[in-house]
Amino acid sequence: MAQLISRLRVWRGAVLLLAGVYFLVPMAASVWFSVNDVNGIDFDAYTGLLSAPGFTESLVLTLELAAVTVVVLLLLLVPAMIAVRLGSPRLRPVLEVVCALPLVVPPVALTAGLIGVLRWGPDHLMDTPFFQTMVFVQQPEFPLVLVIAYVLMSLPLAHRALDAGLRAVDVRTLVEAARNCGASWPRAVFSVILPNLRGALLNASFLTLALVLGEFTAASILGYQPFSVWIYSVGNSQGQMSVAVSVLSLLITWVLLLLLAAAGRERRTTAAS
Amino acid sequence: MTTAPTPVPTPAATDPGGGPGASRTASSPTPAGRVPAARRGLRGGTWLATVPLLAFFAIGFGLPAVAILTGAFTVSSDAETGGGDFTTANLTESVQGAYWTALLSSLKLSALTALIGTAVGVPIAQAVVTSRFRMLREAVLTASGVLANFGGLPLAFAFVATLGNAGELTELFHLTDHGWSLYSFTGLTVAYLYFLVPLMVLTITPALDGLRVQWREAAQNNRATTLQYWRHVALPILFPSLLGGYVLLFGSAFAAYATAAAMVGATVPLISRQIADALSGNVLVGQGNLALALSLDMIIVAILVMAVYLPLQRRSARWLS
Numbered sequence: 009m010a011q012l013i014s015r016l017r018v019w020r021g022a023v024l025l026l027a028g029v030y031f032l033v034p035m036a037a038s039v040w041f042s043v044n045d046v047n048g049i050d051f052d053a054y055t056g057l058l059s060a061p062g063f064t065e066s067l068v069l070t071l072e073l074a075a076v077t078v079v080v081l082l083l084l085l086v087p088a089m090i091a092v093r094l095g096s097p098r099l100r101p102v103l104e105v106v107c108a109l110p111l112v113v114p115p116v117a118l119t120a121g122l123i124g125v126l127r128w129g130p131d132h133l134m135d136t137p138f139f140q141t142m143v144f145v146q147q148p149e150f151p152l153v154l155v156i157a158y159v160l161m162s163l164p165l166a167h168r169a170l171d172a173g174l175r176a177v178d179v180r181t182l183v184e185a186a187r188n189c190g191a192s193w194p195r196a197v198f199s200v201i202l203p204n205l206r207g208a209l210l211n212a213s214f215l216t217l218a219l220v221l222g223e224f225t226a227a228s229i230l231g232y233q234p235f236s237v238w239i240y241s242v243g244n245s246q247g248q249m250s251v252a253v254s255v256l257s258l259l260i261t262w263v264l265l266l267l268l269a270a271a272g273r274e275r276r277t278t279a280a281s
Numbered sequence: 282m283t284t285a286p287t288p289v290p291t292p293a294a295t296d297p298g299g300g301p302g303a304s305r306t307a308s309s310p311t312p313a314g315r316v317p318a319a320r321r322g323l324r325g326g327t328w329l330a331t332v333p334l335l336a337f338f339a340i341g342f343g344l345p346a347v348a349i350l351t352g353a354f355t356v357s358s359d360a361e362t363g364g365g366d367f368t369t370a371n372l373t374e375s376v377q378g379a380y381w382t383a384l385l386s387s388l389k390l391s392a393l394t395a396l397i398g399t400a401v402g403v404p405i406a407q408a409v410v411t412s413r414f415r416m417l418r419e420a421v422l423t424a425s426g427v428l429a430n431f432g433g434l435p436l437a438f439a440f441v442a443t444l445g446n447a448g449e450l451t452e453l454f455h456l457t458d459h460g461w462s463l464y465s466f467t468g469l470t471v472a473y474l475y476f477l478v479p480l481m482v483l484t485i486t487p488a489l490d491g492l493r494v495q496w497r498e499a500a501q502n503n504r505a506t507t508l509q510y511w512r513h514v515a516l517p518i519l520f521p522s523l524l525g526g527y528v529l530l531f532g533s534a535f536a537a538y539a540t541a542a543a544m545v546g547a548t549v550p551l552i553s554r555q556i557a558d559a560l561s562g563n564v565l566v567g568q569g570n571l572a573l574a575l576s577l578d579m580i581i582v583a584i585l586v587m588a589v590y591l592p593l594q595r596r597s598a599r600w601l602s
Binding site for chain 1: 326327329330331334335337338341342344345346347348349351352401404405408409411412417421423424426428430431432433434435436438439441442443444447449450475478479532535536538539542543553556557560561569572573576577579583584587591
């Protein structure tokens, strides 16, 4: 028995060691690549980022897109999910299908479909007010069409996160209690349900944020230049800088997920107390 | 943080007509007629709350879907707008020649990387689950969460820096002399595993957690060897989760575009790249509808894959809860 256990331990150690090597080596090599220069180590690739042309504009555009996407997504999804929990279980399968369908369509295909729709504009809708809408969603300063794509892509993630949060609290009892105590509908939702969903809301927001920060397919094919597309164009000319940005983006994802984990932990402790 | 949850159980418990049963049946006695009024307000509210989402979905998702379906079946006519004629030419072309090669190559890459990802991810997850160290478990799972989201461009650049033509490892070990190239099918496989394996670890860990110690003990008491335990007990229970994980990995690899686009360019033909090329007119003008037909091919593959995944996910939930 003791022999078996020690053999298991060796096996486990070997598996984890090999995995560790595979996953750490590219990271270490990337960091080394980004600071390694003919004259020794220097951090030009990192310090030069801020002054690189297009860096600020693309980053600001991405952050704006991310913020609008998160707001639109939560405004659409949260009321619908709460209402379905409270009022009509018959609508629940509809909501589940709606939130799962975007998984079936790869981002490239969704983008192709969006371009197909946008082509209707000049083709058929020239003389109708819809044409102005088509132009409006494609304006280069703030491409709303990307927000539409991002909201659709993050629907499955956000739905799963919010669903987990809603499962943990008994929404119906909470609302009935609040209503019986004389709270109005908005008050019941805003001061009773939403505080209980804080962790889930943060969770959904972070996942969406991470998705928008890294999204490349739709933006590049539709011809806009948020941060990811900017990185791509930099990669063609300045290899070191693109690797530096990759390292940074890994760190940002890491921080986001740590925040997410912290938010989740906080929720668990409040539920336990 | 909030004090809201604390007073909750009391009013619900003391409410004469309260409880979950009362909230569902309209005929139950309710105090002062307040609840029915509230419920009526709620019914209107349900629509008010769900319609925006459904409307957004109908426009944002429905219109592109219609565009794909109609575009894939109409004559490609970007120059003059005489389109509208029904044709299957786009679809036929989309499964021929270079496009067929790309589709097959995408399928091959996804199937292979998902298989390796599953085979490598499960032992890692098992090592983490059976480990005595909580810290290790937390560390591996957090790292998996980060790496599973580390697809796209950053991944491509990290691998170019590591194993590309001027990559650190390539130069250190003179890998090019040994026939190594990152810009190949093999190179792409190695890079994809970087986010697929962590994804598998994340997916399969709950299922492995659900394997009860008692099952293993029962098997041992019946003189089953470790191998027999895995062959006859653990794997059959895990099978739906394993297949579900495989399908998830397959889907991720199949839909991926950025990594391949930034890393290998056109050396490995992939259907997602073909669509992007056709859309941006890199190859020929007037291929818009062909791109839509290719998209339809992709969606059909994804639907077939999902049709396997969803029922299995439900089945595995029965054992492992």
